[in-house]
Amino acid sequence: MKENRPLVSIMIPNRNHSMFLDGCIRGALDQTYDNIEIIFLDNCSTDNSMDVASKYADRGVMVCKNPLNITNRSIDLLAYMAKGKYLMTLFADDLIKPTMVEKCVSIMEAHPEVGYVHCERDFIDADGTITELDPFYNCSFISPGWSALPIYLLADVAQSPQCLIRRSVFDAAMGFESEFDHVNADKDLWFRLSLISDYAYIREKLSLIRVHASRETVKAFRNFYHPLALFLTIDFHVRLGSEQELHNNVLERKAFAFHKLALEFLGIASFALNENNTDLAKQYMLFAQIASEDIIHEELYTYCLETYNGTRTDTTPDLSGTGQDMYKKRKRSYDPPEGYCLINLEDYGS
Amino acid sequence: MEAKTYNIVVLLLTDNNAQTIDRSIQSILDQSIYSERIKVIAVDNHSTDGTYKKLLGYVKSNDISVYRLDKRYLKTRQMNHANNLMRHTMHAYMTILEPSDVLYPDYLERCTNLLDDPIKTDCRIIFSEVDLIDDEGKSFKQTPMFDEDRVLRRKKSFVEVFNKGLGHKVQCFYRAGVIPKSLFELPHFVDFTDCFRKAFFLQSHPGIYMRTSQACICKTKYPDKIVDLVSRFYLITRLKVFRDTLNDESVAFLKGLDSEDIYRNLSGLALEYASESLADGETGTARRILLFAEMVFKDIVHSDFYSELKAITVHKT
Structure with a gap:
């Protein structure tokens, strides 16, 4: 039976996440x-990640290690090594539930147009x-696909461990942007x-995404790399969407997307102010105005x-809806993008 | 010894420039070097103004090669396609000519002589100064980056060229293999238009700097000045993150990025852009660019140029 089912590649890039590895690999x-x-590809960890991962080599996990930390480019190498019809990137601190792959594959096999x-x-x-989230x-x-485009300008719908990708579409889209x-x-x-x-969406919680303390999040914003990347990504997407005239829905959301980004920047600015890092706060306040x-x-x-x-005088503002609470529970559950058709998982035998 | 087959590729990126395509191609045909050594490869970005038809005429009359893209792409993606389309060409050297630009007659000869020189076999890229011309045909001189011709050392010259070339245009001549086969090794928005972005190749390859102007390049205005400035800031920041992540001797040459100069220069470039925007009547853009100038280098607000631009912006608002 196994031979009749398409191969799925689960790619696990890791850097110093040894404490989470058992759960991650066992989940896979x-x-x-x-x-x-x-x-499993280790990015030159300095902890005992390789010891933990090596335990699973006998169970068929291909355990590999880079000669140096090549950051996100590990995913390029993993995609190069992967042979599956379907790909999934499972970050080493995240978890997936046992039926995740089966449910995703059943839909992809029934709908070859879904990438x-x-x-x-x-x-x-x-x-x-665990913090429960609204779907x-x-x-x-x-x-x-086109109707889902503007959503990605505005929201983090999902992260890699929530996704299965058809290899052929991954290649046609020119793969992962390791920038x-x-x-x-x-x-x-x-x-x-x-x-x-x-695009297909399964409204069932099949992944667990590891979040770190909000201060860690701010740390990622401190070197200013992240906000610049966010700004350029929105701009790049608007231009990519405009390349194809059908996708005016992206252009229409440009101003709103930059305004939302500016609000996120202000969230970081207020955090920086609370830490008395006024120079960084000022940078974010200026960047917020540039964005919107x-x-x-x-x-x-x-x-x-x-x-x-x-x-x-008042130092306790209501910061809900800003970038500060990005890992707290949010009210969500939006209507699907235009032109959707409902699916019922039971129809797919999973 | 005369080469029997071409070994220099001039990659011509065309994009609705029927008015100026002839002067670009003529400048290649007029090169002093043996024409048999040169192969022109045009990659047309689905032009609809007659550019493509003209290119087909040159295929017949001058045996150039042409590829036409299925639709119009962003510039960086046009370059990506061009790079892929060139993967089977056999060449030792390459230069890229952008729409409307012209090479001076001895450019290819001077460059090939330099790189053919056995003493310079290590050098893989030549950065040449250029003259600038705007849409109305008015020409401009740039202040040269360095006082004299010099060798650019791999890694060691990178930050220096990166910094000096912030708003600079250059013409580059590459030994085969300098431009990576997959442009995804470079940031997605590298569009090769200026020295700042071309400087990336100095991370991996030594080069030569030629102080005399070797080409005339269009002083194109960036379609979005703010995005251009943010991309430059991003590239600097990205390198610092890269350096701090690796944190070893192999990236020690990036220490120079901690110098205040590069931020001061970037801020200065922003003021130039703001000034251009004001001249074009784009007050809103100028206002945002001034915010950018302050964001990257806060002390810029004390400069006279900043104060002057700020005053004009406030007045016009």
Whole structure:
């Protein structure tokens, strides 16, 4: 039977996540789907990751190690090594549930026009505490790729461990853009896949995404690489969408997308102000205005400006809806993109 | 000794430039070097203004090669396609000519002589100064990056050229293999238009700097100045993240990125862009560019040029 089922490649890039590796690799090994290759690629870890991963070599996991830390480019190498009809990137601190691959494959096999499928997730912290999230959409569906495009300008719908990608579409979309840090790279990949294929969404929580303390998140913003990448990604997507005249829906959301980004920048600015890092806060406040001039009319901008100038007395603003609470529970469950058709997982024998 | 087959490729990127395509191609045909050594390969970005028809005429009259893309792509993607289309060409050297640009008659001869020289076999890329011309035919001189011709050392010259070439245009001549087969090894928005971006090749290859102007290049205005500035800032930041991630001797040459100069220069370039925007009546863009200038180098606000531009912006608003 196994021979009749298409091969799925689960690619696990790792850097110093030894404490999470057992759960991650076991999750990949314990899938109900039975034709899977697992490739683990260590990015020159300084912890005992290789010791942990090597335990699974006897169970068929291809355990590999880079000669140096090549950051995101590990995913390029993994994609090069992978032989599956379907690909999945499972970051080493994340987890998948046993039926994840089976459910995704059943939909992809029934719908060859679908290039990638997302399932839902919850968040899990370093101690294993789970934060339940509302699913992004309010039903399971298949939609045309073009109608999903503008969503990726505005929201983080899913991360790699929630996704199975058809290899042929991955290649046609020119693969993973290793320029971006991985959160941004995910979004970029979903966008480029949507330009050339249909999209499926399973409203079932089949992945757990590891989140780190919000201060860690701010750390990623401190070197200013991340905001610049976010800004350029939106611009790049608007231009890519405009290359194909059908996709005016992307252009229409440009101003809103930059405004939303500006709000995120202000969220980081307020964090920086709370840490008395006024230079960084000022940079973010300026960048917020570059992204969207109208941002100065937002309450959060006034808060940041007054705090920066030392004229504010109230120090406990309501920061909900800003970049600060990005890993807290949010109200979601939106309608699917235009032109969708509902799917029922039971119809696919999974 | 005369080469029997071509070993220099001039890659011509065309994109709706029927008005100026003749002068670009003529400048290649007029090169002093044996014409048999040169192969022109045009990659047309689905032009609809007659450019493509003209290229087909040159195929017949001058045996150039032409590829036509199935639709119009962003510039970086046109370059990506061109790179892929060239993978089976056999050449020792390559230069890229962008729409409307012209090479001076002895450019290819001077460059090949330099790289053919056995003493310079290590050098793989030549950065040449250029003259600039705007859409109205007005010409401009750039302040040369260096005072004299010199060898650019691999890695060691990278930050220097990166910094000096921030807003500079150059013409580059490459030994085969300098441009990676997969442009995805480079940032997605590398479009080869200026020295700043071309400097990336100095991370891997030594080169030569030629101070005399070797070509005349269009002083194209960036379609989006803010995106251009943000991309430059991104490239600098990206290299710092890369350096700090690797944190070893192999990237020690990137220490120079901590110098204040590069941010001061980037901020200065932003002021030039802001000034251009004001001249074009784009006050809103100028205002945002001034914010950018302050964001990358906060002390720029104390400069006279900044104050002057700020005052004009406020007045016009």
